[in-house]
Amino acid sequence: MKWFNLEDSVNSLSILGAIAIVLLTLVVVGRLFKLMKVKKEGGELSEHNWDGIGEYKNPLPFGWAVVFVLTIVWAIWYFLAGYPLNSYSQIGEYNEEVKKYNASFQAKFQNATQDELKAIGEQVFLVQCASCHGITGDGINGKAANLIEWGSEKGIYDVIIKGSKGLGYPLGDMLSAADNGIDEATAKALAAFTAKEISAIKSTVNEDLVEAGRAAWATCAACHGEDGKGMDGMAPDLTKYGSSDFVVEVLARGKTGDIGHMPKFTGTGLINPTQEKAVGEYIISLSKGE
DSSP, X not given: OOTTOTTSHHHHHHHHHHHHHHHHHHHHHHHHHHHHHHOOOOSOEEEEEETTEEEEOOOOOHHHHHHHHXXXXXXXXXXXXXXXXXXXXXXXXXXXXXXXXXXXXXXXXXXXXXXHXXXXXXXXXXXXXXXXXXXXXXXHHHTSOOTTTTTSHHHHHHHHHHOBOOSOOTTOOBOOHHHHTOOHHHHHHHHHHIIIIISSSOOOSOGGGHHHHHHHTHHHHHHHOTTSSHHHHTSOOGGGTTSHXXXXXXXXXXXXXXXXXXXXXXXXXXXXXXXXXXXHHXXXXXXXXX
């Protein structure tokens, strides 16, 4: 950083203003010292006195008044148009560098392969997600969501049994199976139908339960819609479940869990869109055991 960078108009005006203030101060102080040698004070005394000591009702010196007003004007300009809001700052420089890096990153990995996305996602996961979900994604003994099971049929079953909260959809949190009047057998059937017919998984380990799940789907359709797409954002779109797109949606909304609140990542500058998709691909790979 250059201390006297006069090519910066804000910097040059700041220096000019500082010089003007110093010169005005010297002129006013010099004039006062000169008057102290020859002038004897007089005029009307104030009606107030303290222990017999009074003071004159002397008007504010014109020079002082001018300097006072100019100082206020200067302070307002300095804050609103000059430093610190409209010139160099380390935070601003950092943000600009991050923007340039993200633009370069996006361009470089715009057409990244799935393997490349997984590798990127793993690195981002370890930095941004592992502190709560654990370095292996297992949720650290129930402290956070177990991402190894997330995106699988078992993950669907667990959500049906335990319910889900904290995604902030207009229709609210999903109640547990007990609160919805769903028994364990029906929960397994719904998980099988959702995994095979609704979600992006497109397979089930309980093929024989799919039709029973189809018959019970009306319980879920009340919020997720007949097609499972969430009725235009009223509830989660289950057709994305089991794909990286669902993870990206969670990153965009944030989530409240048992150990606290996971903040939104989308649009915050913490990770860029390519990194969001990469994290999604990496998390899906965990549930598939890849």
